[in-house]
Structures are given as structure tokens and as C-alpha cells.
Amino acid sequence: MIHKHAFEAMDRTFKDILKSVSLFGGKVVVFGGDFRKILLVVTNGSRHQIVNASLSSSYIWKYCKVLKLTKNMRLTLGSKDPNIEEIRLFAEWLLKIGERKLGGPNHGEVQIDIPHDILIKDSVDSTSALIEFVYPSILQNYKKKDFFQERVILAPKNEVVQEINDILLARFPGEHKEYLSSDSIDKSESVNEDFDPSLYLPDVLNGLKFSGCPNHQLILKVGVPIMLLRNIDQKNGLCNGTRLIVKSLGNRVIEVEVVLGSEIGKRHAIHRVTLNPTDKKFPFKFSRRRFPLSVCFSMTINKSQGQSLSRVGLFLRYPVFSHGQLYVELSSVTSRRGLKLLILDDERNTYDKTTNVVYKEIFLNL
Structure with a gap:
């Protein structure tokens, strides 16, 4: 998510300091990242501007040697009850989502089917069903030291995040305190x-x-x-x-x-x-x-990038809108059993399809 200009400025600085014409002054530099994930955020930027701001679009990239990891350590080490075949299939499914290999040919956006075993299907009170999956018996468990460590509800937009936070804050015991800016x-x-x-x-x-x-307003309770x-x-x-x-x-x-x-x-x-x-x-x-x-209790997908979570609920009232968001949502969980999706259609009914956004040109130089 770092602009290519930052790396190019570092290259020029090293060349000046070390008085060398070699890339980075002849020093070895290691980059780490995954182009399947969310790219640099360019304010009001077009798809072309976002891709062009990435490291793979820099003159530096042609000098890079790409080393690809072959094992999903988050799933392998994070699962408490490892099932090798289940881990392999889930890891392959995640890579297909990240590389736009599901849903047929498209120009950036495509509808994909979500497996039924990871869907919230409760049509009466689907939001409460999602909350109960991520935060089971929250009034009895919230005092446990590790209860909130590796569980969260994710959503693409702040509007939905705020709604979930307000619902759970209202259910939380104790008196609230209001802070104003x-x-x-x-x-x-x-x-x-x-x-x-x-x-x-x-x-x-x-x-x-x-x-x-x-x-302007911040409302908190002890233990939240x-x-x-x-x-x-x-x-x-x-x-x-x-x-x-x-x-x-x-x-x-x-x-x-x-x-x-x-x-x-x-x-x-x-x-x-x-x-x-x-x-x-x-x-x-x-x-x-x-x-x-x-x-x-809930956060946006962009804020969750890089975290490893054992229990994740994805609230897709609105579909993802940027490259890699769906992949980041799904790949943050440490096991398939710790993942549930709540997808709503335009009429707020539960649904089994969602949008995946991938800018495939980001992978052309890899």
C-alpha cells in the first residue's frame, strides 16, 4: 500500500549517499507484500491511477526478483484442529478469489458463489445471528481476558460498521460515558x-x-x-x-x-x-x-488488513468496491470454521452471491 514514488525517492537518496549509479546504491533491498490485497488508496483515483501508483508499475520492478511463498502459514498454524485437506482446499479457494479465477471472465468486477456452509441464512434476524456467531454469549464472556483478542465483524463501509458498533454497545452492560470533541x-x-x-x-x-x-461524539463503556x-x-x-x-x-x-x-x-x-x-x-x-x-466490535476491511483472526463475521450489506477487499476479508481468518458471511441483496434478504473486485493488470509483471 506504499506509493511507488516513496521507493523511487529512497533509490535516489541511496545513490546520492553512496555515490553509486546502481539501484539503491548497490544495496540489497527486500520488499514484502501481496498484490492480491488492497492496493494504495488514491483519493478519488481511477483504476488506472491506483495500479500505476503501485510498486509493480515502477522502473524499480524490472530489477526485482520475485520469490513466492507456497504455504498459507495463517491457516496451517492458526487452526486448533487441523484438517490438512480442508486447509488445502480453503487456501486454494482464497487464491482463486485473490487472482480473479472464480466467476468467469470480467473487467474488474464479477459475481461469485459463496459456499453455503459459511453463510448466515437466518432470514428473520440475520444481523443478530452474525453477532452471536462472532460474539457468542457476549454478556457472559466479555470479562474473559482473551474474548476480544481475535474476533471481529468486518464490513466494506463505515456506515455498516457504525451500525454494528451501536447495536453491541447498547447491549453491553454498565453506564455509558459521552465524550465530545x-x-x-x-x-x-x-x-x-x-x-x-x-x-x-x-x-x-x-x-x-x-x-x-x-x-464529534464518542460513547464508551468500561470493558468495551x-x-x-x-x-x-x-x-x-x-x-x-x-x-x-x-x-x-x-x-x-x-x-x-x-x-x-x-x-x-x-x-x-x-x-x-x-x-x-x-x-x-x-x-x-x-x-x-x-x-x-x-x-x-466491528471495523472496516481496510483497517483489518494484516491481522490474523480466529472468528470473523463479514457483513456485506453492500458489496466490496475496491481491488482485494474480499480477499482481505476472507484471508484474515485462521480457519474455515471461524468464518461466516452475511450477504444481503437490494431488498435486504439473505443471498449466496457477492461481488469480487480484482484489477488483473496488477499481476501482469509478476
């Missing part, structure tokens, strides 16, 4: 004579929703799983995407405990930070001071 126009706008700050009162700013920036939205202290594991559990709710700080990674079990105090959205659709600079946290 402090929103203001950036001071640099004061030098702009054409800008009238009186048009943007606090109530207006509070209602703004920006890509990559949390909303949350996600960190900014890098705060990388040395101690407080990075963007780190999953945490709320331990206490203060007025100025929130005490949390890390539930995944090398720093698991460590407690930290999270304070408010100033966030500056970079969304270009608003004609002014804006600051939002807020706790960089969000509830994460």
Missing part, C-alpha cells in the same frame, strides 16, 4: 480575507464528518473493545489500528489495556489529541480535538 477553524484561515468564520459556528463544525477523522486511530507511542505499541479494552473512563484521560501484539496486557492512559483532517472537499482548514479512539 472541541472543533475550531484553523488559525491559518484568519489571514484569508475571503473567509468568513461566522458562517461556521460550533454546531456546524460538530456535525461535519471527514474521511479519516472520527466524528476500542481501536486507536493515531500513532501515539509506537515504541510501546500505541499505533494506528492497535486494539484495546477500556479499563476506566476519566474526564481527561481514558485508561486502556492492549489486547493484541507484543505489548499485550500493558495499560496506558490515552489523552485528547488535535486532529487535522486533510479532506479536500471542504474549503477551509479545520481542527478537531478529541480522543483518538473508536469502538471496534
Whole structure:
């Protein structure tokens, strides 16, 4: 997901430092990644622009030697009751999805059939059935230390993620605490004579929703799983995407405990930070001071990339819309038995087909 320009800039820097015309100054550089997964996010970018921004479209790529892994270690090591044949077939199915080998020829999008044994078929209350699969008996189990470690509900869009989080937060025991952001126009706008700050009162700013920036309101309860939205202290594991559990709710700080990674079990105090959205659709600079946290019973597919999860529920009220999203959803689970999909059609009925998006030209140079 890194732009090719970053690698090309590194190449030029190494050549300057080492006074060499060889690629990266003659140093050996190892790249790691999977082009089946989600590519670099280019804001409002076309399919061509996204593919062109990838490393495989750089002049560097022709000098690379591709080494392909042959064993799905996530499935092999993650399954508690390994069935070699089941693992092999599931791994092959995942690769076919990632490489657009299911559903027949297409130009990027194609409808594929999903096996019935991994579908949620409850037509009466399908959302509750999905929640019960991922978080069984949550009111009895939420105090267990490892309950939220490797289970999550994924969805392509924030709208669905927010809905699932609201449902589970309402079911969660205990009193909630509400935190509101402090929103203001950036001071640099004061030098702009054409800008009238009186048009943007606090109530207006509070209602703004920006890509990559949390909303004005945050509601939490003790014991709820949350996600960190900014890098705060990388040395101690407080990075963007780190999953945490709320331990206490203060007025100025929130005490949390890390539930995944090398720093698991460590407690930290999270304070408010100033966030500056970079969304270009608003004609002014804006600051939002807020706790960089969000509830994460559910999260978007993009946020889940790279994680290994033992219990995954995929809520596809809306189909995936970008290259590799379906592959990332399905390949994050450590066993077939820990996976369920809830697919809804236009009339909100359960369905057994979904859209797979793959830009096949990304594989041409591999």
C-alpha cells in the first residue's frame, strides 16, 4: 500500500549517499507484500491511477526478483484442529478469489458463489445471528481476558460498521460515558480575507464528518473493545489500528489495556489529541480535538488488513468496491470454521452471491 514514488525517492537518496549509479546504491533491498490485497488508496483515483501508483508499475520492478511463498502459514498454524485437506482446499479457494479465477471472465468486477456452509441464512434476524456467531454469549464472556483478542465483524463501509458498533454497545452492560470533541477553524484561515468564520459556528463544525477523522461524539463503556486511530507511542505499541479494552473512563484521560501484539496486557492512559483532517472537499482548514479512539466490535476491511483472526463475521450489506477487499476479508481468518458471511441483496434478504473486485493488470509483471 506504499506509493511507488516513496521507493523511487529512497533509490535516489541511496545513490546520492553512496555515490553509486546502481539501484539503491548497490544495496540489497527486500520488499514484502501481496498484490492480491488492497492496493494504495488514491483519493478519488481511477483504476488506472491506483495500479500505476503501485510498486509493480515502477522502473524499480524490472530489477526485482520475485520469490513466492507456497504455504498459507495463517491457516496451517492458526487452526486448533487441523484438517490438512480442508486447509488445502480453503487456501486454494482464497487464491482463486485473490487472482480473479472464480466467476468467469470480467473487467474488474464479477459475481461469485459463496459456499453455503459459511453463510448466515437466518432470514428473520440475520444481523443478530452474525453477532452471536462472532460474539457468542457476549454478556457472559466479555470479562474473559482473551474474548476480544481475535474476533471481529468486518464490513466494506463505515456506515455498516457504525451500525454494528451501536447495536453491541447498547447491549453491553454498565453506564455509558459521552465524550465530545472541541472543533475550531484553523488559525491559518484568519489571514484569508475571503473567509468568513461566522458562517461556521460550533454546531456546524460538530456535525461535519471527514474521511479519516472520527466524528464529534464518542460513547464508551468500561470493558468495551476500542481501536486507536493515531500513532501515539509506537515504541510501546500505541499505533494506528492497535486494539484495546477500556479499563476506566476519566474526564481527561481514558485508561486502556492492549489486547493484541507484543505489548499485550500493558495499560496506558490515552489523552485528547488535535486532529487535522486533510479532506479536500471542504474549503477551509479545520481542527478537531478529541480522543483518538473508536469502538471496534466491528471495523472496516481496510483497517483489518494484516491481522490474523480466529472468528470473523463479514457483513456485506453492500458489496466490496475496491481491488482485494474480499480477499482481505476472507484471508484474515485462521480457519474455515471461524468464518461466516452475511450477504444481503437490494431488498435486504439473505443471498449466496457477492461481488469480487480484482484489477488483473496488477499481476501482469509478476
